[in-house]
Amino acid sequence: MIGMLISSVSKTQLQAMQLALLFLLPSVLLSGFMFPREAMPAVIRFIGNFVPLTYFLIILRGIILKGVGIEYLWDEVLVLIFLGLVLLFISIKRFSKRLD
Numbered sequence: 001m002i003g004m005l006i007s008s009v010s011k012t013q014l015q016a017m018q019l020a021l022l023f024l025l026p027s028v029l030l031s032g033f034m035f036p037r038e039a040m041p042a043v044i045r046f047i048g049n050f051v052p053l054t055y056f057l058i059i060l061r062g063i064i065l066k067g068v069g070i071e072y073l074w075d076e077v078l079v080l081i082f083l084g085l086v087l088l089f090i091s092i093k094r095f096s097k098r099l100d
Helices: 001-011 012-028 040-046 054-066 074-094
Strands: none
Touching: 001 012, 001 074, 012 054, 012 074, 054 074
16 A cells, blocks of 8 residues: 555656655664564654554564464554555545656
């Protein structure tokens, strides 16, 4: 969904690649992939709540490391579905056909 939003915003392929990097790098840092979220300041942790990778990592760690099923991860799955629908809605609103 993020890729669709980036492609609907950018005008060239180079601009799309730069926007993808601009989104990817903070996502990795804010999601808890490199540094534990518990060690982050409260403001940074709050901003990380709006990054879909945060919830994906919680689901991934729950399945792979803990071996839990979907019944324990419903909250994160629902948040990911909600964020996906929001991004899809914004992408649809931003999309416009143009013959440039």
